[in-house]
Amino acid sequence: MTMSDEPGSAVEFEVMRVKEDTVLHRCQPVATEVPFTIIANGTELATLLSTPTNMEDFTCGFLYASGFITEAGEIHSYVLDSERWVANVEIERTPDPSIMGKRLFTSGCGKGVMYANVVELSSRRPPLAETSLTREQVWGAARWLQTSSDLYKSTGGVHTAALSDGGKQPLVSMDDIGRHNAVDKVIGWALKNGKTLSSLVLITSGRVSSEILHKAARAGIATIVARGAPTHQAVLRAREAGITVIGFARGSSFTVYSHEERIGKNESLTNDSAGATNS
Numbered sequence: 001m002t003m004s005d006e007p008g009s010a011v012e013f014e015v016m017r018v019k020e021d022t023v024l025h026r027c028q029p030v031a032t033e034v035p036f037t038i039i040a041n042g043t044e045l046a047t048l049l050s051t052p053t054n055m056e057d058f059t060c061g062f063l064y065a066s067g068f069i070t071e072a073g074e075i076h077s078y079v080l081d082s083e084r085w086v087a088n089v090e091i092e093r094t095p096d097p098s099i100m101g102k103r104l105f106t107s108g109c110g111k112g113v114m115y116a117n118v119v120e121l122s123s124r125r126p127p128l129a130e131t132s133l134t135r136e137q138v139w140g141a142a143r144w145l146q147t148s149s150d151l152y153k154s155t156g157g158v159h160t161a162a163l164s165d166g167g168k169q170p171l172v173s174m175d176d177i178g179r180h181n182a183v184d185k186v187i188g189w190a191l192k193n194g195k196t197l198s199s200l201v202l203i204t205s206g207r208v209s210s211e212i213l214h215k216a217a218r219a220g221i222a223t224i225v226a227r228g229a230p231t232h233q234a235v236l237r238a239r240e241a242g243i244t245v246i247g248f249a250r251g252s253s254f255t256v257y258s259h260e261e262r263i264g265k266n267e268s269l270t271n272d273s274a275g276a277t278n279s
Helices: 055-065 116-123 135-147 150-155 179-192 210-219 232-241
Strands: 010-019 022-031 034-040 043-050 075-081 086-091 103-105 113-115 159-165 172-176 200-204 223-226 244-250 253-258
Touching: 010 150, 022 150, 034 055, 043 055, 055 075, 055 086, 055 179, 055 210, 135 159, 135 200, 135 223, 135 244, 135 253, 159 179, 172 179, 179 200, 179 210, 210 223, 210 232, 232 244, 232 253
Parallel strands: 034 086, 200 223, 223 244
Antiparallel strands: 010 022, 034 043, 075 086, 103 113, 159 172, 159 200, 244 253
């Protein structure tokens, strides 16, 4: 077993590859997984299974999405112990013990955690952005997502999240074994770099479940483009919150589940009684 060329992202194992009648022994990169603990002002908030890259961005995004901070400047210090994978941060306000008891375990890969208060926070702050995407921009995002991650191409074991300004080439993309972690990472990056989240489009390789929807709503993101499908709770909440959710964005097709008015300028989607295909 050896580390890959990109420290922290993958570990190489010797494996046996079988295809029909052929057997081949080779080294195969496998996505790294570590238990990452976030401690704020001496209080342990969560331990999340994660790919150990971009951990400061991850910490910032998680604290923001969970309602513990309102901007990156509220993190006064950040110290990472990369042997135990523990991040100790000092933040503006000490976490409220009443919030700490309202953790929700998410449906993401590994042990994902979000706090119940973020549901309330996101519902109080509906996205205001009225920017639209053309069909070509959605297709372009889908094509970009297919080839964007070298780590996915080598391991097949991570999700990718990205932020795009109005359908242009993404400003940032990050990988993680947990799709919700990848979203936290790019949101944290945007906060630290002073980006206006309400003008950005979230692109994700995974499905859109309610916790992904809540993270987008908390950030004021009005449009999500996903390779995977949404859950019914995500669709219901997106319709209430004014968020456009696009799923099954693959090749030259996609499905719009909410607020289709943001897709295309002065044109409506073509009605098809047979429904959209998901492949």
